[in-house]
Amino acid sequence: MNKKQLLSGASGQAHAARHDAMQSRLAPGEAILAWLETDLDARLAFRPGLVVLTDRRLLARSPDDGQWHDWACAPGLRLSLHDHAGAAALELHDGPARLAAWRFTLARNPAALRLLAKFDARQAGRQAAHAPACPDCHLPLPAGQADCPACAQAPAQPPSTWALLRLWRFARPYRGPLLAGFVLTLLATAATLVPPYLTMPLMDNVLIPFQNGAPIDYALVRLYLGGLLASAALAWGLGWARTYILAWVSERIGADLRTTTYEHLQQLSLQYFGGKRTGDLMSRIGSETDRICIFLSLHLLDFATDVLMIAMTAAILVSINPWLALVTLAPLPFIVWMIHAVRDRLRHGFEKVDRIWAEITNVLADTIPGIRVVKAFAQEKREVQRFRAANNRNLEVNDRVNSLWSLFSPTVTLLTEIGLLVVWVFGIWQVANKQITVGVLAAFLAYIGRFYTRLDSMSRIVSVTQKAAAGAKRIFDILDHISSVPEPEAPARLERMAGRIELRDVAFRYGNRSVIRGLDLAIAPGEMIGLVGHSGSGKSTLINLICRFYDVSEGAILVDGVDIRALRIADYRRNIGLVLQEPFLFFGTIAENIAYGRPQASRAEIVAAARAAHAHEFILRLPHGYDSLVGERGQALSGGERQRISIARALLIDPRILILDEATSSVDTTTEKEIQNALDNLVRGRTTIAIAHRLSTLRRADRLVVLDHGSIVEQGPHEALMARQGAYYRLYQAQARTADADLRDDDDDEDADD
Amino acid sequence: MTEPREPAVPAPPAFDLRANAQGQLVYVGADGQAHEGVQVVRAFPISDPAQGISIVGADGRELAWLDTLAGLPPATRQQVEEALAGREFMPEIQHIDGVSSFATPSVWDVRTERGPTSFTLKGEEDIRRLAGQTLLIADSHGIHYLVRDVTALDRHSRRLLDNFL
Numbered sequence: 001m002n003k004k005q006l007l008s009g010a011s012g013q014a015h016a017a018r019h020d021a022m023q024s025r026l027a028p029g030e031a032i033l034a035w036l037e038t039d040l041d042a043r044l045a046f047r048p049g050l051v052v053l054t055d056r057r058l059l060a061r062s063p064d065d066g067q068w069h070d071w072a073c074a075p076g077l078r079l080s081l082h083d084h085a086g087a088a089a090l091e092l093h094d095g096p097a098r099l100a101a102w103r104f105t106l107a108r109n110p111a112a113l114r115l116l117a118k119f120d121a122r123q124a125g126r127q128a129a130h131a132p133a134c135p136d137c138h139l140p141l142p143a144g145q146a147d148c149p150a151c152a153q154a155p156a157q158p159p160s161t162w163a164l165l166r167l168w169r170f171a172r173p174y175r176g177p178l179l180a181g182f183v184l185t186l187l188a189t190a191a192t193l194v195p196p197y198l199t200m201p202l203m204d205n206v207l208i209p210f211q212n213g214a215p216i217d218y219a220l221v222r223l224y225l226g227g228l229l230a231s232a233a234l235a236w237g238l239g240w241a242r243t244y245i246l247a248w249v250s251e252r253i254g255a256d257l258r259t260t261t262y263e264h265l266q267q268l269s270l271q272y273f274g275g276k277r278t279g280d281l282m283s284r285i286g287s288e289t290d291r292i293c294i295f296l297s298l299h300l301l302d303f304a305t306d307v308l309m310i311a312m313t314a315a316i317l318v319s320i321n322p323w324l325a326l327v328t329l330a331p332l333p334f335i336v337w338m339i340h341a342v343r344d345r346l347r348h349g350f351e352k353v354d355r356i357w358a359e360i361t362n363v364l365a366d367t368i369p370g371i372r373v374v375k376a377f378a379q380e381k382r383e384v385q386r387f388r389a390a391n392n393r394n395l396e397v398n399d400r401v402n403s404l405w406s407l408f409s410p411t412v413t414l415l416t417e418i419g420l421l422v423v424w425v426f427g428i429w430q431v432a433n434k435q436i437t438v439g440v441l442a443a444f445l446a447y448i449g450r451f452y453t454r455l456d457s458m459s460r461i462v463s464v465t466q467k468a469a470a471g472a473k474r475i476f477d478i479l480d481h482i483s484s485v486p487e488p489e490a491p492a493r494l495e496r497m498a499g500r501i502e503l504r505d506v507a508f509r510y511g512n513r514s515v516i517r518g519l520d521l522a523i524a525p526g527e528m529i530g531l532v533g534h535s536g537s538g539k540s541t542l543i544n545l546i547c548r549f550y551d552v553s554e555g556a557i558l559v560d561g562v563d564i565r566a567l568r569i570a571d572y573r574r575n576i577g578l579v580l581q582e583p584f585l586f587f588g589t590i591a592e593n594i595a596y597g598r599p600q601a602s603r604a605e606i607v608a609a610a611r612a613a614h615a616h617e618f619i620l621r622l623p624h625g626y627d628s629l630v631g632e633r634g635q636a637l638s639g640g641e642r643q644r645i646s647i648a649r650a651l652l653i654d655p656r657i658l659i660l661d662e663a664t665s666s667v668d669t670t671t672e673k674e675i676q677n678a679l680d681n682l683v684r685g686r687t688t689i690a691i692a693h694r695l696s697t698l699r700r701a702d703r704l705v706v707l708d709h710g711s712i713v714e715q716g717p718h719e720a721l722m723a724r725q726g727a728y729y730r731l732y733q734a735q736a737r738t739a740d741a742d743l744r745d746d747d748d749d750e751d752a753d754d
Numbered sequence: 755m756t757e758p759r760e761p762a763v764p765a766p767p768a769f770d771l772r773a774n775a776q777g778q779l780v781y782v783g784a785d786g787q788a789h790e791g792v793q794v795v796r797a798f799p800i801s802d803p804a805q806g807i808s809i810v811g812a813d814g815r816e817l818a819w820l821d822t823l824a825g826l827p828p829a830t831r832q833q834v835e836e837a838l839a840g841r842e843f844m845p846e847i848q849h850i851d852g853v854s855s856f857a858t859p860s861v862w863d864v865r866t867e868r869g870p871t872s873f874t875l876k877g878e879e880d881i882r883r884l885a886g887q888t889l890l891i892a893d894s895h896g897i898h899y900l901v902r903d904v905t906a907l908d909r910h911s912r913r914l915l916d917n918f919l
Binding site: 039040042043044045046047084085086087091093096097098101105106107109276277280348352355473477534 | 775776777814839840841842843844845856857866868869870871873877878879894895896897898917919
């Protein structure tokens with residue numbers, strides 16, 4: 001932790017040094033507009049360089065030799081920025097010639113973008129608006145932001161070790177029962193401490209006098225033994241009430257935690273799900289919440305009881321005899337220290353076990369849905385081998401954790417025994433010196449027996465707390481993740497959507513890859529657009545942006561003139577009907593699946609939608625009609641049938657905007673015709689965006705938009721594009737050729753060699 | 755660069771690769787036709803970087819495939835290697851100096867074959883295990899760092915890394 005502060009301190013000094021170096025090179029009166037600290041050299045090794053834009057020229061210190069170069073801002077100069085695999089390049093061109101190129105990692109990209117914007121503004125002769133500047137680096141601040149994004153590097157804040165304390169948010173609603181549980185714990189613990197106390201008078205007033213010749217006082221015996229029985233019964237009753245109440249509370253906390261996490265998960269953007277594996281998320285929501293629940297109801301309760309008992313016992317022991325109490329409690333700090341020392345190592349061990357466990361789940365989540373492929377290629381043995389490897393890694397990690405853990409418990413037991421021995425030695429010495437009675441020693445031994453057993457069980461809290469904390473951290477990882485598609489704070493209202501879509505200078509970056517750039521497109525209400533392009537040209541990304549599964553990196557998407565980021569996500573998506581290549585049917589009846597987007601739809605509406613989607617007849621042929629179960633373990637349906645159900649689903653919500661993502665590409669030509677008929681009903685009167693691999697299926701589109709490398713290269717109706725003999729023509733020809741080749745089997749070889 | 759040509763290797767495709775004034779790579783094939791803005795790509799950048807190198811045109815079509823660089827004339831070979839060096843960016847971690855914390859996000863100070871640097875690891879799931887003992891670590895900006903062989907790292911680095919695996 002100290003190291004990090006040191007580092008940031010060092011970089012602060014370096015900052016100042018660079019700043020001085022820069023200032024010293026400036027002419028009098030020359031002002032810095034923007035700067036970029038590059039971190040790579042021409043061969044992409046990590047070496048610092050600098051590019052500075054002033055109001056007169058571009059200054060740069062080369063990372064290779066540390067030499068400064070400069071270029072006066074002439075009219076023909078042009079800067080361009082591009083990147084590949086995390087390394088970006090800023091190039092300075094003068095007409096056709098490249099004057100210089102600087103390389104840097106994407107971490108510096110924001111600064112590069114600002115420098116580029118400033119440069120373009122300067123070249124265009126515009127005076128950049130006077131914006132507030134960062135006091136550290138003199139860079140102007142982006143609009144509406146108080147912190148300088150270049151100086152405030154990614155805030156790397158590790159989550160606090162006390163992730164468990166954050167569970168309080170979920171415990172708050174149950175404050176009442178929790179308080180009751182705590183009071184009961186206090187009382188129950190106190191009740192269990194009565195019996196050892198009674199052994200003292202029992203020994204001193206009854207047994208020792210009897211040994212010395214006095215008769216046994218049966219009234220006194222009855223009193224003491226009655227007290228013992230009463231306190232035991234009381235402890236039993238209180239313990240029952242306490243355990244019940246706290247278990248009740250913890251179950252509810254666990255359930256709330258699960259639901260909240262799932263609720264939050266549903267709100268996250270597709271980007272989040274793209275980067276996670278199903279098995280991992282499943283184990284987080286399932287087993288982690290359960291582990292936390294058990295921790296709260298059992299272990300934390302035990303621990304609280306233990307702490308209370310230790311505190312009370314210590315108080316009682318001190319009140320009886322301070323010296324003996326001191327000796328008795330002496331090993332306590334040592335044990336506490338030991339617990340602390342082992343804590344860190346165990347936590348990493350358990351986190352590791354968790355991760356390995358997620359890996360095992362991942363293997364299952366991979367192979368079970370893909371079981372047809374596994375069997376088809378006869379790779380069962382390989383998959384078992386993969387599972388065994390993951391399992392062995394689990395074993396290996398567990399073995400390592402256990403080797404430490406198994407040493408821990410016996411050591412505590414040994415300390416217990418040694419502690420008892422010390423008490424015996426010191427106690428006997430005190431008895432011999434007539435400082436205490438035999439009864440006091442007996443009471444101490446009775447107390448300390450319990451005391452140390454509690455310490456032993458307390459030591460177990462280390463592992464369970466760490467396990468629960470690791471679980472809580474993994475849960476809060478999900479809960480802390482802010483959706484990259486945020487809900488607007490003051491959502492705009494859109495009464496009846498007409499379906500006009502407008503994309504203005506849209507750019508999108510996925511990870512370090514720029515997928516869409518500078519895209520402008522306007523779609524009129526009711527118009528049908530066909531998106532065409534090679535795979536990877538950005539068609540699906542464009543659709544994801546229009547559905548707002550992702551947010552654009554630059555530019556804006558407007559529907560009826562309103563930025564879609566200003567609309568509530570649910571309100572907006574209610575107007576979008578989506579038909580995908582692989583229709584997903586949930587487990588449930590066909591009727592439920594059709595009514596998925598509008599569960600309150602009447603049966604008549606469902607049937608009408610199914611009719612319009614040409615699904616009615618085949619549904620009636622199924623043994624249970626609309627009540628047939630589909631989805632996992634349900635009725636087997638063909639691809640075309642499933643697709644028509646998903647079309648009916650889209651029809652039922654009567655969307656203004658319809659998106660067909662390769663809706664017909666996974667079926668044969670005959671089925672395609674059926675689906676096409678169903679789609680014709682769906683498309684009527686709606687703004688439609690369709691992607692199709694087979695260009696022939698897009699004949700009905702009003703306009704075709706040809707994408708390549710994330711930007712529009714051509715648009716217009718089929719005939720116009722064919723006449724133009726451009727990118728679309730080439731795509732069409734290529735497809736026609738392949739279709740021909742499919743027909744002529746004999747000529748196949750020639751084409752394949754191509 | 756100056757090793758003698760091995761006669762056993764079949765004659766490599768005769769071509770020329772150079773940068774033009776705009777800084778773009780120009781490929782001139784055996785047919786004498788020039789292609790501007792080509793890229794040189796490794797087919798197996800991690801598992802087998804030395805084998806399988808392709809020259810791809812601006813439109814994404816493959817112009818030439820080289821099984822290996824070994825048989826190329828030294829000048830051409832240098833051109834190809836330079837083109838690769840300017841494009842490929844996957845720093846290989848050789849030593850981990852320190853990590854800011856064992857809980858993510860965590861800032862790592864590492865030494866790579868391209869020099870020392872530091873990056874932010876967002877979550878343990880950004881460390882991906884490839885075949886064998888190879889790890890691919892994605893940082894918060896999507897830059898991939900490679901650990902070619904975990905067992906070949908020194909003890910200190912391995913211990914730090916172990917906390918995240």
